[in-house]
Amino acid sequence: MKKNSFNTKSLLALLICLFIFAASGCSAENSNSDSEGEKMNEKNKKVTMIFSFKSASLDPHTSFTPIRAGITETLLKLDENSNIEGWLVEKWGTLDSTTWEFTIRDNVTFQDGDKLDAAGVKASIERSIAINESLGESLKIASMEADGQNLTITTTGPYPALPSELVNPYTSIVNTAAELEMGQEKFRNSPVGTGPFSVKKFTSNQEVQVVKNDNYWAGKPKINEATIKFNEDANVRALAFQAKEADVVYNLPAEGIEVIEKDKELTVKSVPGLRSHFILYNQQSSKVEDVKVRAALNLLINRKSIADDIMLGHAIPANGPFNSDLPFGSDDAVKKLDLNKAKLLLAEAGYTENADGKMEKDGKALKLELITYKARPELPLIAQLFQSDCAKAGIEIIIKTVENADTHLVENKGWDMSTYSNNTSPRGDGSYFLNTAFTETGALNVGRINLPEMNEVIKELNKTRDLDKRTQLTKDAATIINKEVLHSYAVYPNIIVGVNDRIKNWIPTAEEYYILTHTMDVK
Structure with missing residues (x-):
């Protein structure tokens, strides 16, 4: 009797143990499945865009593509209301009618890890003026002095428009020390900036591929990779968007909007511009x-x-x-x-x-x-x-x-x-x-x-x-x-932009400068 009682209890205990083990196994399996799903979602965080203008090079001092692709940044930028705000600069002001002081952010590094300081900004602005002659006239800089994170710019005369001119994408800040190491030709196709994305591959007049900069000063980018293609044919751009070969397409033809909007996964943004x-x-x-x-x-x-x-x-x-x-x-x-x-x-x-x-x-x-x-x-x-x-x-x-x-x-x-x-x-x-x-x-x-x-x-x-x-x-x-x-x-x-509904935390803006951002994400 005792023996039978012992066997029944043992069997019951064994069954309970097996149930717990099975449940644990299922839980572990679900956990692994969730983990794999998250990893797969991370891998899928890629975006494809199409711009309407070709880019022969990625030199930010002659091309707008680097700032639009999130590769480079300027000292100052425009907010959503077209007001000037600091970007790589924390604060700025004038000492007199010709002397400006800029305090460079202390927590910014270039994509190669070098720290950004006033000397680096000075060297980059000097490069921009040498590469793009028109900047010399628009910036009207007589001299610059760098001291730690403080940059002093003296203009050739009273020039209150200087902050506005420093929003110009052609004044993008790059690491000129990297150019010395890489050589000018290579650097022009793979510039080292401070933006949330760095160049992975560039094919002249065809496309640029970028990858996220995990050390970006304003926060880790949500997107892992992006491909930006260049195509000047509006009909080709529209067809690519309809076929979902691109997530964001700029300058869609107005006559193609009605057909595109029949697809519930696609949206056309018509933004009053400048x-x-x-x-x-x-x-x-x-x-x-x-x-x-x-x-x-x-x-x-x-x-x-x-x-x-x-x-x-x-x-x-x-x-x-x-x-x-x-x-x-x-x-x-x-x-x-x-x-x-x-x-x-x-x-x-x-x-x-x-x-x-x-x-x-x-x-x-x-x-x-x-x-x-x-x-x-x-x-x-x-x-x-x-x-x-x-x-x-x-x-x-x-x-x-x-x-x-x-x-x-x-x-x-x-x-x-x-x-x-x-x-x-x-x-x-x-x-x-x-x-x-x-x-x-x-x-x-x-x-x-x-x-x-x-x-x-x-x-x-x-x-x-x-x-x-x-x-x-x-x-x-x-x-x-x-x-x-x-x-x-x-x-x-208006700026007519096609946006796939998988894109989130992003809208096209009037100034047409800041397109690929660190906050852009996908569903």
């Missing part, structure tokens, strides 16, 4: 040097049709260089298409209409070459609409599509006009655009504009601190631009 689409005039061309001819051409731009029919409502008609919603935007009325007035202006410029309806002067028909490019899909369409309306006024427009408009306009003098797009107030201020597009040494002044009246206003703006006075001077400059028709502004376009 950009203008406009027509550049080549001041070296005898055909458009007369302001009356430019004024006539200005009246042949159908701004409403561009906004409604080409941009499909993702733009508003422009009345000057700066978005009319900005404090320093122009008060001028938006010019409407006016064929009759355009013909009258051409007559005042000495042109007569021949039997074929063509405008001619001294026996020569008015024939103009218009440059355009495909990276922004609406620009060739704007060129075609403009061509059609000019034909009604007896002006023949020859459209020439080029791959790289910036290079073509600089290297060639025979063009008359060009469709163009530029971020005219990327730093919440108009001085950048005015200095780069209208001064004699400005990097964007490919039309060789040199107007004394304009130069004086910009000179006064550059030394003015008072915000109200700066606003008025900027508006004065816009008035001159419109009066002299130095450019013809068509529309203020």
